[in-house]
Amino acid sequence: MLVLLIxxxxxxxxxLIHPLPVLFSLKAAIIDQLGAELxxxxxxNNATTTLEAYGFEVTYYNETIxxxxxxxxxxxxxxxxxxRTHSALRDDSKTVDLFTSERYVSSAHSYERENGLxxxxxxxxTGASQEYFAVTSKFIENxxxxxxxxxxxxxxxxxxxxxxxxxxxGAFVRKGATAFLGWTNLVGYLHxxxxxxxxxxxxxxxxxxxxxxxxxxxxxxxxxxxxxxxxIEVSALRISDLVAEANAQTTSKLQLATLSYDxxxxxxxxxxxxxxxxxxxxxxxxxxxxxxSKWSCxxxxxxxxxxx
Numbered sequence: 472m473l474v475l476l477i478x479x480x481x482x483x484x485x486x487l488i489h490p491l492p493v494l495f496s497l498k499a500a501i502i503d504q505l506g507a508e509l510x511x512x513x514x515x516n517n518a519t520t521t522l523e524a525y526g527f528e529v530t531y532y533n534e535t536i537x538x539x540x541x542x543x544x545x546x547x548x549x550x551x552x553x554x555r556t557h558s559a560l561r562d563d564s565k566t567v568d569l570f571t572s573e574r575y576v577s578s579a580h581s582y583e584r585e586n587g588l589x590x591x592x593x594x595x596x597t598g599a600s601q602e603y604f605a606v607t608s609k610f611i612e613n614x615x616x617x618x619x620x621x622x623x624x625x626x627x628x629x630x631x632x633x634x635x636x637x638x639x640x641g642a643f644v645r646k647g648a649t650a651f652l653g654w655t656n657l658v659g660y661l662h663x664x665x666x667x668x669x670x671x672x673x674x675x676x677x678x679x680x681x682x683x684x685x686x687x688x689x690x691x692x693x694x695x696x697x698x699x700x701x702x703i704e705v706s707a708l709r710i711s712d713l714v715a716e717a718n719a720q721t722t723s724k725l726q727l728a729t730l731s732y733d734x735x736x737x738x739x740x741x742x743x744x745x746x747x748x749x750x751x752x753x754x755x756x757x758x759x760x761x762x763x764s765k766w767s768c769x770x771x772x773x774x775x776x777x778x779x
Contacts (some may be wrong), residue, residue, distance in 0.1 A: 493647060496550035496619040499527040501548055504556035504572050505660060506533035507720070514664040515553040518553060521671045526714060527551060537573035538580055543664035545646055546616035550616040550713065553667070558627035558639065558653075559592055559605065567629045568592055568605035572621050575602035588613065617647035620713060622681075624670070625653035626663045631699040635777040638689070640701040651679060656696035663691075666698060674710045684705030694750065 498520045501515060519529045527550070532540070536556070544552075557570035568590055573579075575591045583589040590607030623643045630653020631640055636752075640651035652670070654663065666688040673684035681700055688698040700706070 493617060493619050495649075495717045496548045496621075497527050497714065497717045498547070498549050499529045499551035499553070500544075500547065500549040501529065501553045502536060502556060503531065503533040504536045504554075504570060506555070507572070509660050511661070511664050513623075514555075514668055517668050518671055520552060521675050525710075526677050526718075534768045535572070537571050538583065538604050538606065541569075541571060541610070542614065545611075545614035545618055548619055549621055550619055550717065551622050552618075554623065554625045554627065554647075555664075556625075556627050557592070557594060557603075558625060558630055560629045560632060560635075562591075565635070566608060567632060568607050569611075569625075569639060570594070570603050570605045571628070575604050580604065583610070584618055592618045594749070608638045611639070611642035611646055614646060618643065619647065621648040622710070622713075623648050624649045624667060625651065626658075626660075626667055628652055628654060628657045628696075631701055636701045644702060650708065651701045652681075652685060653701075654696045654698055657694040658691045658696045659693055662689075662693075666691075670698070678709060678711050678714060680706060681710075683710045 501518055503510075503515060505511075506515075515531060519531065522529045530549075554569065558567055559570065560567055570592050580589050586609075587607060587612040589604050589606055592603050594601045594603065621643070623640075624640070629635075631651070632655055640653060643651045670684050670688055673679040673687055674681070677684075679687070682705075685698050685700045690697050
């Protein structure tokens, strides 16, 4: 809950603001690491059109998706993050890593390599192996910033391999995301594109719950891979609820700015009895104002204390 205290002290106004809680953002990112070698402009256009139709500001990335790009991801305030990227299961089958588009060079990112934040990832899908930097779950957990209740849709392989939900998916959730969607096994990129398009249609156009929309996606029979969601508690979540929350926050910020200005223009004290007004953002997204206390002060108003 947003709480703002305005202390009115002989025409001097003190604003004591409790910071806004982290709320869902109407910004979306499509991170298309596959775009150079496995482009699918139809998918990108459909996803962008769907998101924009429901009020999202969409940013599309298909270049310079390197380690530095991912370092900034949690600070960019994206409510929807679509990761059209490769991801891979480690040789020890104990964790999943997310590929960047930055070619692996042994002399680069030494601190990150030594501390388990990035690893070398090898792709074989073109016939010849190619080595790239891949970011780890530890990398995600140590990002600066936080995800604003984000829905993360990981379109690559193994994102939600059974038993490894606490690795990559868990890292995003621990960093503030509300939900992480991903595949349980290897997945063909065209299958993932098609089913993610269907997922977005069900989430936005048909207003299905997250559980309903994920369950409506089809199995990739080539690899027996299914789309799943994490954590299980988000099954009943609707994107429309998050959008409503974001819109309420925007309205309340405007109300707060107007109300604070009006109070500071009209409230004064001349009797050395400073007042403290509390402004609260309630569950309906409206602002409640109340006089919560008066301060006592010395004769010259040089010392003040808040009365119980």
